[in-house]
Amino acid sequence: MAERHDAVDVIRVKRDGGTLTDDQIDWVVDAYTRGVVADEQMSSLAMAILQRGMSRAEIARWTRAMIETGERLDFSSLSRPTADKHSTGGVGDKITLPLAPLVAACGVAVPQLSGRGLGHTGGTLDKLESIPGWRAALSNEEMLAQLEDVGAVVCAAGSGLAPADKKLYxxxxxxxxxxxxxxxxxxxxxxxxxxxxxxxxxxxxxxxxAFMKDLDQALELARTMVDLGTDAGVVTSALLTDMSTPLGRGIGNGLEVSESVDVLAGGGPADVVELTLALAREMLAGAGVTDVDPADALKDGRAMDAWRRMIAAQGGDPDAPMPDAPHVEEVRAERDGVITRMDALGVGVAAWRLGAGRARKEDPVQASAGVFLHKVVGDEVKAGDVIMTLHTETEDRMPRGLAALAEACDGAGTVDVTPGGSVERSIILDSVGAHTR
Incomplete structure (x- = not known):
């Protein structure tokens, strides 16, 4: 069958700053998925897009073309509305774990299709697989049944959703x-x-x-995604949230599960609770549920009940203790003062090197590896106080984890302890989009 376009012509249009037509976009995405457009040609087009950008209409059409290469799920048979959350990834970002059962406990179903970690950012599926017996792979039928029964599911996205994206990513x-x-x-x-x-x-x-280091860039990405969702008929909004320091105190798979359970039990670090509630309220408002305060569901145990049912439904034991790492090392304050800086990237890389993350998609991860923060930004410390504890199952990883803490990206050190003073941290920086129903 003769192809209706030529890849080189499409590349030239974008290289020269032109606008791709709907038909060119539909063809090039489909042809690349079918193997007609070669990797080197799509690489060239991707670089042209990076340098020249795309209009809102082009991005919307490109997104639609990627969706059309695969299947769509349909939750219209469920007895309650659906809401989902997507994070662009960070250090200690375990919010999906308490958020999904919390929103389910408030009457909105949460179909959370999640991924695995790569590099210094953790993956939700890796975290949940710290729980003995828990399984990530569910069929569409199992997912629907669990959403109707429990109200929340966190599982792996099937290969049928936007296969063009997997190849292009x-x-x-x-x-x-x-x-x-x-x-x-x-x-x-x-x-x-x-x-x-x-x-x-x-x-x-x-x-x-975070992936986006700059506020303006993050705002552009947020606005672009809100526009795409809105144009596709999905009620979409975004929060810009701070990832200059780690979120919470546990960074690493089992450590983050334990912290999430603490939040569901009505405790946990204030920043994790604040962001979980902010996102829950945003999801509920989008679904038209405005008469329920998710803070009440944390206090009265409904969110914890939903968590236990969600874990058990996927084969996990909600009562199983998290594994303990056999090798632990403490990092202590060298002087009195206040912690004024704790670089998220440095701490994330340390957890990754200790075994909590992977360098390649096929690498295994350790359930018990990671970093636990005993002190956070704004805390007063005395010389000799334990600031953080490093955990690993592999003793020879410990020096590399310590080295990551000593060589944070800007060379200024991962933790700054300054005499006197205090520091406040803002979690939510901005919000984008509005609920229109």
Whole structure:
């Protein structure tokens, strides 16, 4: 069958700053998925998109074309509305774990299709697999049944959702085009729109430990994704949240599960509770549920009940203790003062090197590895106080974890202890989008 376009012509249009037609976009995405457009040609087009950008209409069409390469899920048979959350990833970002059962306890179903960690950012599925017996792979039928019965599911996205994205994502990773905002936005939103949720709340991280280091860039990405969701008929909004320091105190798979359970039990670190409640309220508002305060569901145990049912439904034991790491080392304050800086990237890389993350998709991860923060930004310390504890199952990883803490990205050190003074941290920096129903 003769192809209706030529890849080189499409590349030239974008290289020269032109606008791709709907038909060109539909063809090039489909042809790349079929193997007609070669990797080197799509690499060239991705670089042209990175350098030249795309209009709102082009990004919307590109996203739609990626969705059309696969299946769409349909949750219209459920007895309650659906809402989902997507985070762009960060250090200690375990929010999905308490958030999904919390929103379910308030009457809105949460179909959370999640992924695995790569590099210094953790993956939700890796965290939950710290729980003995828990399984990530569910069929569409199992997912629907659990959403109706429990109200929340966290599982792996099937290969049928936007297969073009899986192929293009791997290519961008090795061609220096990961940073292209049109391609980031369409990658995230093609899967989320295909997933079929009625409401989507985006948690766009900004800061040293986030993919987006710059507030303006993060705002552009948030606005682009909100526009894409809105154009596709999904009630979409975004919060920009701080990732200059780690979120919570536990960074690492089992450590983050334990902290999430603490939140569901009515405790946990204040910053994790604050962000969980903010996102829950945003999801509930999008679904039209305005007469329920999720803070009440944390206090009265309903969220914990939903968590236990969600874990058990996927084969996990909600009563199983998290594994303890056999090798632990403490990092102590060298002088009296106040912690004024704790670099998220440095702490995230340390947890990764200790075994909590992976360098390649096929690498295994350790359930008990990571970093626990005994002190956080704003805390007073005395010389000799334990600031953090490093955990690993592999003793020879410990020096590399300690080295990561000593060589945070800007060379200023991962933890700054300043005599006197105090520091406040803002979790929510901005919000984008409005609920229109």
């Amino acid at each position: 791997a290519l961008r990773d090795v061609t220096g085009t990961v940073e292209a905002i049109p391609l980031i936005a369409s990658s995230i939103m093609s899967k989320k729109i295909a997933e079929g949720t009625g409401v989507l709340v985006l948690d766009v991280k900004v800061g040293t430990g």
